[in-house]
Amino acid sequence: MAVAAASQQGGPASIARAEEATAAATSTSGASEAALTQYTNAAQKYQLLVPASWESKGKAGADALFEDPARRSTSVGVTVNPVKVASIDKFGSLAEVGDKLLEAERKKESTLGVSLVSSSERQGAGGAKLYEYEYELDSTRGRKRILNTVTIFNSRLYILNAAFKCEKDACGQESLAGVQLLRQVAATFDVQP
Template identity: 40%
Template sequence: MNRFSLFLGLLLGLRVEKARATVLFEEANVGSNKVGVVVNPVRLNSLGEFGTPQFVANKLILAEKRKESTKDAEVIGVAKRPGQGGLQVYEFEYKVDSTRGGMKRILSVAFVASKRLYLLNIAHSDKPESPLDAHTRAMLEEILHSFDSAPST
């Protein structure tokens, strides 16, 4: 069992349906803790054709800020790393204060393979009264760093 499957098992398998999400899981009793994957066709051969990691992060934050429920959004970190088979992988960390769930920490990883955009989003509650603990953060980062290959077509 890979780390991603292990994490989904920890979420007790609560799969939910959401428009535009290829797959989305929520933690039982904590609907703001989610992990989801979106796969969409694109005209790009690599994420670099769209822009730098910072450019993409800025676009993500703008999209978050346009949501009616968002009170504030802020980029915390941006990285670029190689993935399997030479894929160009971008990682993002940002926080969002929302009327739907309060403060959340979002960890995202994105890459393009075979003209498809693969995006993994992990959202976890990060409220001042119950901040994201070090053990959970380490597990989420391990999952984030393991998402770097697409299924063969």
């Protein structure tokens, strides 16, 4: 179903990402999270695949928010805001934007520590350059693994934020399947011209 929806919405690149995400989700996570479904916001011009069992929630400042009903601390949200900059390249490089993101986290009163796990960039099907970051956040509210996908395209800032709350000491092996699912969801995020 997700692959069919992607083929109608985003072309070959979206189909490939949908197939990869669906296959990986089926092989690495529980049955309740195995089915991914297409979410498209035509007005804000973005799309992604989310677990079919997750609930859509309203949250101030978020354009879309999806929450795992079995683990409420696990969520994926998208914000979209107009900006004066036309593209992410004009805002900064992968490293520069990553430094700004982590510095913003460090400045939060609740933050005890933050460390970058990985960063990468990819090209969306519509031509947008997307920066992807994964980091571990230790805060007064617990330890989380955070995934962010950031782009500026056609003077709109898009941020996908995915969060998985880890066990008390670290995001170890028991967290792997949950974090992997968020990676798969983030990999399907794309914006349209």
